[in-house]
Amino acid sequence: MTTQQGTLFAVLLVAALAAAPARAQAPAAAATPPAPEPPSGLTVADVPNDAGTSLALQWTLSPDDGAGRGVVAGYRLERATSPSGPWTVVDSLAPATKAYTDGGVHRNTPYFYRVGAFGAGGLTLALSNAGPGIGRETWFNSTRVSVLAFMLVFYLLVLFFMERARTGHKPFVRRLPGIDAIEEAIGRATEMGRPVLYVPGIQDIDDIQTVAGLVILESVARLTARYETPIRVPVAYPIPFTIAQEMVKSGYLNAGRPEAYDPDSVQFVSPEQFAFVAKLTGIMLRDRPAAHIFMGSFYAESLMLAETGFQTGAIQVAGTANVHQLPFFVVACDYTLIGEELFAASAYLSGEARLVGGLKGADMLKLLMILTILVGCVLETFGMHGLTVWMQTQ
Amino acid sequence: MKRELPLLITAVIGLFMLLSFYVPHHIVSVPADYLQQCAVIVVAFGYVLGGANALTVNLSAIARRQPDWPYKVVLVATLVFTVAIGLKEGRHWQDERTISMFLYNQVYSSMQGTMFALLAFFIASAAFRAFRVRTLEAGLLAAAALIVMLGRVPIGDQMTAWLPAPLRLGAVQDWIMNVPQNAAKRAILMGAALGVMATGLRVILGIERSYLGGGD
Numbered sequence: 001m002t003t004q005q006g007t008l009f010a011v012l013l014v015a016a017l018a019a020a021p022a023r024a025q026a027p028a029a030a031a032t033p034p035a036p037e038p039p040s041g042l043t044v045a046d047v048p049n050d051a052g053t054s055l056a057l058q059w060t061l062s063p064d065d066g067a068g069r070g071v072v073a074g075y076r077l078e079r080a081t082s083p084s085g086p087w088t089v090v091d092s093l094a095p096a097t098k099a100y101t102d103g104g105v106h107r108n109t110p111y112f113y114r115v116g117a118f119g120a121g122g123l124t125l126a127l128s129n130a131g132p133g134i135g136r137e138t139w140f141n142s143t144r145v146s147v148l149a150f151m152l153v154f155y156l157l158v159l160f161f162m163e164r165a166r167t168g169h170k171p172f173v174r175r176l177p178g179i180d181a182i183e184e185a186i187g188r189a190t191e192m193g194r195p196v197l198y199v200p201g202i203q204d205i206d207d208i209q210t211v212a213g214l215v216i217l218e219s220v221a222r223l224t225a226r227y228e229t230p231i232r233v234p235v236a237y238p239i240p241f242t243i244a245q246e247m248v249k250s251g252y253l254n255a256g257r258p259e260a261y262d263p264d265s266v267q268f269v270s271p272e273q274f275a276f277v278a279k280l281t282g283i284m285l286r287d288r289p290a291a292h293i294f295m296g297s298f299y300a301e302s303l304m305l306a307e308t309g310f311q312t313g314a315i316q317v318a319g320t321a322n323v324h325q326l327p328f329f330v331v332a333c334d335y336t337l338i339g340e341e342l343f344a345a346s347a348y349l350s351g352e353a354r355l356v357g358g359l360k361g362a363d364m365l366k367l368l369m370i371l372t373i374l375v376g377c378v379l380e381t382f383g384m385h386g387l388t389v390w391m392q393t394q
Numbered sequence: 395m396k397r398e399l400p401l402l403i404t405a406v407i408g409l410f411m412l413l414s415f416y417v418p419h420h421i422v423s424v425p426a427d428y429l430q431q432c433a434v435i436v437v438a439f440g441y442v443l444g445g446a447n448a449l450t451v452n453l454s455a456i457a458r459r460q461p462d463w464p465y466k467v468v469l470v471a472t473l474v475f476t477v478a479i480g481l482k483e484g485r486h487w488q489d490e491r492t493i494s495m496f497l498y499n500q501v502y503s504s505m506q507g508t509m510f511a512l513l514a515f516f517i518a519s520a521a522f523r524a525f526r527v528r529t530l531e532a533g534l535l536a537a538a539a540l541i542v543m544l545g546r547v548p549i550g551d552q553m554t555a556w557l558p559a560p561l562r563l564g565a566v567q568d569w570i571m572n573v574p575q576n577a578a579k580r581a582i583l584m585g586a587a588l589g590v591m592a593t594g595l596r597v598i599l600g601i602e603r604s605y606l607g608g609g610d
Contacts, residue, residue: 051418107420139419148416154588155595162601204437208590215593215602238440241447264451268444272502274509286462300513307516321586323579331524339582343589346602354601362588369584 035121036064036072039098042115042126044133049144049394052107052137057100059126062117065095073119077102083112083129092118107135143394153368158361165357173356178317178335179345185291185315185334186223194290195230196220197283199305200244201296201320202276204237209321212343213296214243216319219349220293221251225260232283233266236276241268277301281308294318294333295342298325306332319345401600408598448473542567 039059047054057077064071072095078087079102090102090113105111110132116125165171189196198220200213217233224231233248235241245266252261269279281304283289292309294302295318302318302325309316310332318329319337329336337345340362347355376387407429414426452466460466479493487494525536544550545567554562596602 049418051420051423137419139417141416141418144416151591154591158592158595206433208593211597212589212593237437238442238444239437241444242440264454267451268447272506274506277509282462282465300510303516303520304509304513307520321582321589323582323586326582327524328520331520340585340589343586343593346593355596358592358596358601362592365588366585 033071033119033121035124036117036119037062038124038126039065039075039115039117040126042113042128042130044111044113044130046134046136047101049138049141050135052135053105054101054103055105055111055113055133055135057102057113057115057130057133059098059115061096061098062124064119065117071119071121072117074117076116076118076123077113078115079105079111079113081109081111083131087114105133105135107137110134141394143392146391147393150365150369154361154365157364158358161360161364162354162357165353165360170353170356171360173344173348173359176337176341176345176348178319178337178341179348181315181317181335182220182291182293182349183223185293185317186220186227186229188315189290190227190229192290194288195232196224196291196293197280197287197289197314198231198233198293199280199296200233200235200240201294201298202236202271202273202301203297204271205239205243207297209297209342210237210240212346213319214240214247215346216295216342216349217244218247218251218254219346221248222255223251225252225255225257228257228260230262231265232287232289234269234276234280234283235266236269236271238268241266273299273301277304280305284308284312284314288312288314290314292316292333294320294329295337295345296320297322298329303328303332309333397603401603405598405600408594412598445473445477538570542570 039062041058041060043058045056046052047056059075062072062075074095075093075097077090077093077100079090080087090104091100093100102111102113111134112129112131113133114125114129116123118124161171186196198217200217201207201210203210205211221231231248233244235244245263248266249258249261252258269276284292284305285308289312292305292314294305294316298305298318298320299322302320302322306316306318306329316333317335317337318333319342320326320329321339321342323339326336326338344359344362347359372387376391379385379387410422411426411429414422417423449470452470455466456463456470476494476497479497480487483489483492483494486492489495521539525532525539527533527536541563544553545563545565550563550567559565593602
């Protein structure tokens with residue numbers, strides 16, 4: 001080793017020894033990382049086609065907001081009605097969030113916003129605020145034009161075919177084995193001297209399937225009245241309960257046997273799903289109805305009801321538009337009305353010309369929808385997105 | 395009049411709620427929200443009718459000593475006790491250590507969980523029946539179910555790791571769920587949606603009026 005090499009070695013050694021304490025202190029410094037760099041470019045804009053109660057916000061992420069860096073723990077969004085505050089927190093958002101819709105604003109009121117990035121090192125607000133943003137209400141949601149167009153066409157078709165049916169052009173309706181089986185099931189219950197159990201779903205009256213189930217109940221009650229077979233109708237909610245009472249009474253009246261109507265045949269049970277199941281399975285196992293008819297909206301209880309009914313040996317007819325429950329009914333019931341068949345059942349059972357005419361209108365719109373889907377596929381294939389954009393709603 | 399007035403109210407409110415779907419302006423949206431709140435209040439009154447019916451039916455069954463009358467005694471006693479506790483605790487019923495919350499957490503939730511757990515056994519018995527291969531359709535159903543069930547667990551992909559990626563069970567079950575299953579589901583949903591619209595129109599226009607009962 002020459003003198004120069006020895007000097008260089010000594011310098012490097014001293015430098016290394018001097019750097020060692022600094023490296024030893026590095027973990028301590030990492031425990032308190034610096035505050036994150038602020039986000040930038042905050043913009044605020046009115047959300048179109050609403051009641052003026054929403055504002056859309058966008059910003060550019062903090063430069064420290066990167067995968068695995070861990071400096072930014074989230075963003076804090078604040079708003080005020082004047083640029084100088086006072087500021088109230090709107091929301092705290094996860095890292096990598098760069099857009100937010102504030103749905104809690106008053107219409108026609110100016111709002112100012114600011115956004116900050118926070119982390120273990122503290123909160124750093126953006127250098128400038130955004131605003132004023134004003135929520136403007138609109139008279140018409142223009143993104144729903146396509147829905148309106150289809151709805152109008154549908155209603156015109158239904159009304160046209162209803163009128164046409166009323167004037168003697170009653171359309172052909174294919175046989176629905178599930179509905180035909182209802183009379184067969186009631187006949188069997190009559191032969192066995194057992195009651196018929198009818199369940200109009202487990203939802204309240206705001207579910208249109210419950211309405212459909214209650215409308216079918218009137219026809220079923222008419223049949224049970226004619227066959228002099230008792231019917232039992234447990235109902236989950238109070239409003240459908242009162243309507244079900246009217247339906248059964250109406251069925252007995254229309255069958256010419258109002259004196260046979262038993263007010264206790266319709267019973268309010270409970271809106272609680274499994275309490276309702278417990279009551280129904282109790283009826284099935286204790287009273288052994290010979291026919292179970294499930295028409296309406298069902299959820300997880302569908303299989304419990306249908307399987308218990310299957311084990312009792314009753315004829316079972318079910319109908320629902322809840323697609324996830326259909327397989328259970330198909331497996332455990334003798335007949336199942338699938339989706340729209342539930343809504344067609346009342347027209348089919350009553351045979352009334354206007355109601356049957358309405359089915360034809362629905363079929364015509366279905367044809368129109370199939371054509372629209374095909375045209376949409378062709379247009380998308382050729383890179384034309386106009387129809388797709390027109391169909392998108394907000 | 396007993397029938398015409400409800401039909402008129404149904405038509406006016408039904409059309410107004412339909413309008414509120416397209417018109418977000420507060421002149422329409424505020425009354426629409428108000429009407430929905432009114433519906434909640436009407437439903438609350440309905441519970442009085444429901445409770446009265448539950449008491450009437452069960453008390454009369456007890457009085458007649460029907461075969462299962464002891465169960466009805468339990469039901470009536472529980473109903474009266476729960477309502478009484480709810481009235482006593484009033485708006486504080488959701489506080490900690492209230493009897494209402496004890497009943498909810500220790501009695502009601504446990505019983506509900508027990509009932510729900512039974513579903514597993516019902517699914518097993520129903521699946522056993524559904525997957526018996528008697529026809530071509532039942533065979534297709536069983537095959538599709540087998541693929542989907544195996545494809546959704548790691549062993550499915552491990553069993554078929556020697557195949558090209560698109561033919562492995564995981565990929566095949568994805569295709570079954572996303573293409574034929576989804577297409578059939580959407581077709582049913584679209585048909586059902588049209589049924590919903592048609593029923594709604596019939597009710598709004600008073601063509602479907604059997605829900606009003608048979609009396610004049």
